[in-house]
Amino acid sequence: QVRLKESGPRLVQPSQTLSVTCTVSGFSVTSYHVSWVRQPPGKGLEWVGAIWKGGSTDYNSALKSRLSISRDTSKNQVFLKMNSLQTDDTGTYYCAKHPRAGSYFDYWGQGVMVTVSS
């Protein structure tokens, strides 16, 4: 059974770095691609970036300078780091699986709600 689960801090101070972990089961991160998608409260969805099964990454150009996506294949985990957080980075951060590169998302995690506030 395919599962993705995000974990990370619920509260981050402005200008600090967000670190979120996506732990997957039912598939290997070396066989399928994983993206991060975020959603501000009550608003729409924004693709943040992806790590492909070969380990390369793609980032949303609007966020690229602040982003890093990496993985630990031995633990089947994918990591999101975003620095210089501001209040408009508040939202739910989801990891989601692609069935193939450059495609839609067939499975999503439950998300982690992150509030950027002092």
Add this chain to the structure above:
Amino acid sequence: DIQMTQSPASLSASLGETVTIECRASEDIYNGLAWYQQKPGKSPQLLIYNANSLHTGVPSRFSGSGSGTQYSLKINSLQSEDVASYFCQQYYDYPFTFGSGTKLEIK
């Protein structure tokens, strides 16, 4: 970036009715379009991919159509469990972009 314009922003319909949600891309996306359903407090769930292919386990009352820049999601025989927000997403080009969403309610 490819802009996705979704309409309507909200929709109210009666049980058993048929509803249609539209999505327009700012350029041809060659059927690289998916539809998701998001229930309150939950993560999005895939309904349709490649514009008209039904994801595994999705009821057949959901269907997708369209081509080029114009796409639509149709829900036949509206059920109470269809109350949710619906989003389109293009994956023809990076960055992947989403429509702004349609909130569906029951009258």
